[in-house]
Amino acid sequence: MVNVVSNPALDPLSGLLDWRQLADKSLTGDALTHVEAISVLTAPDEVILDQLAAAYRVRRHYWGNRVRLHFLLNAQSGLCPEDCHYCSQSKISGADIEKYPLMAKEKIVAAAGRAHQLKAGTFCMAISGRSPSPKVFDGILDAVRTVKAQYPMRVCTTLGLLNENQAQQLKAAGVDRINHNLNTAETHHDDICTTHTFQDRLSTVKAVQAAGLTTCSGGIFGMGESDDDIVALACSLRELNVTSVPLNFLIPIPGTPFAERNELTPQRCLRILCLFRLMLPEQEIRIAGGREVHLRSLQPLGLYAANSIFVGDYLTTPGQAAQKDFEMIRDAGFVLEPIPESIQ
Numbered sequence: 001m002v003n004v005v006s007n008p009a010l011d012p013l014s015g016l017l018d019w020r021q022l023a024d025k026s027l028t029g030d031a032l033t034h035v036e037a038i039s040v041l042t043a044p045d046e047v048i049l050d051q052l053a054a055a056y057r058v059r060r061h062y063w064g065n066r067v068r069l070h071f072l073l074n075a076q077s078g079l080c081p082e083d084c085h086y087c088s089q090s091k092i093s094g095a096d097i098e099k100y101p102l103m104a105k106e107k108i109v110a111a112a113g114r115a116h117q118l119k120a121g122t123f124c125m126a127i128s129g130r131s132p133s134p135k136v137f138d139g140i141l142d143a144v145r146t147v148k149a150q151y152p153m154r155v156c157t158t159l160g161l162l163n164e165n166q167a168q169q170l171k172a173a174g175v176d177r178i179n180h181n182l183n184t185a186e187t188h189h190d191d192i193c194t195t196h197t198f199q200d201r202l203s204t205v206k207a208v209q210a211a212g213l214t215t216c217s218g219g220i221f222g223m224g225e226s227d228d229d230i231v232a233l234a235c236s237l238r239e240l241n242v243t244s245v246p247l248n249f250l251i252p253i254p255g256t257p258f259a260e261r262n263e264l265t266p267q268r269c270l271r272i273l274c275l276f277r278l279m280l281p282e283q284e285i286r287i288a289g290g291r292e293v294h295l296r297s298l299q300p301l302g303l304y305a306a307n308s309i310f311v312g313d314y315l316t317t318p319g320q321a322a323q324k325d326f327e328m329i330r331d332a333g334f335v336l337e338p339i340p341e342s343i344q
């Protein structure tokens with residue numbers, strides 16, 4: 001039984017929160033109370049379809065049945081001096097991954113061509129590291145200019161910690177959006193990383209916004225966080241008014257400190273997706289890393305809350321074949337968002 005300590009509406013049949021009323025509240029732009037948000041996460045598995053129906057009302061209002069595809073390229077891999085415990089590229093990871101410096105521009109542009117072929121509207125270019133060296137930064141600017149000149153796609157970069165001046169240069173080169181995840185609540189951050197702080201991450205998101213760029217920022221779940229931590233993360237992202245919210249479900253990679261973590265069920269992931277849709281109604285909610293591993297056969301249900309997925313691979317782990325994604329989207333009654341002829 002859900003521990004309801006304030007007085008939100010209850011469904012007479014289940015005695016649980018009335019998820020339809022939560023959807024109404026979300027659609028009016030009001031934030032869920034803490035009790036309501038926690039109740040979404042603690043509801044029993046048997047009401048997951050009711051929760052998804054509520055999340056879907058909100059999703060359909062803002063996004064119809066469209067699904068946005070993003071394509072992720074790890075343009076520089078491994079050898080990172082940071083110690084993010086979930087990451088196979090960190091200095092403390094013994095994971096068996098490919099390590100390479102910034103790819104040649106030709107390879108990056110070829111990957112953008114592949115993204116376009118797979119109908120991705122956004123090409124996401126990530127590099128490992130705390131923040132880019134001047135040489136790497138110049139290489140990224142050059143690659144972005146070429147990709148933007150050749151393909152009608154949004155370009156999003158994930159480059160680690162950035163200041164406002166760097167964000168302005170990226171904007172001038174044609175970058176549409178910058179990703180920098182808050183990852184988890186401030187109260188849990190030090191349990192997952194000690195080489196930079198939650199405030200460092202927050203400062204980067206704010207610097208990007210100050211430069212006039214839209215922000216992509218989300219989290220990772222399954223790292224020992226509490227329900228309160230998850231709600232706090234959703235509140236932080238709502239407060240920051242980020243545009244795009246990638247929700248990752250930890251892939252416990254052998255060789256990383258979190259290799260043995262196994263906390264998630266498909267229903268738990270779906271409840272997290274519902275919570276973020278209800279808390280961030282207008283935002284682009286993306287099921288990011290771990291979709292195949294943790295949602296498994298329930299992947300299509302995730303689309304009733306989220307409106308975006310990655311097509312292709314993740315940073316250091318493979319995704320399912322693009323054809324399977326296309327079939328899933330079609331079979332569940334969703335449609336791919338058309339790629340615009342050009343993106344200004």
Ligand code: SF4
Binds near residue numbers: 089127129130
């Ligand atoms: S998440 Fe980024 S900053 Fe952290 S260890 Fe991995 S590559 Fe480095």
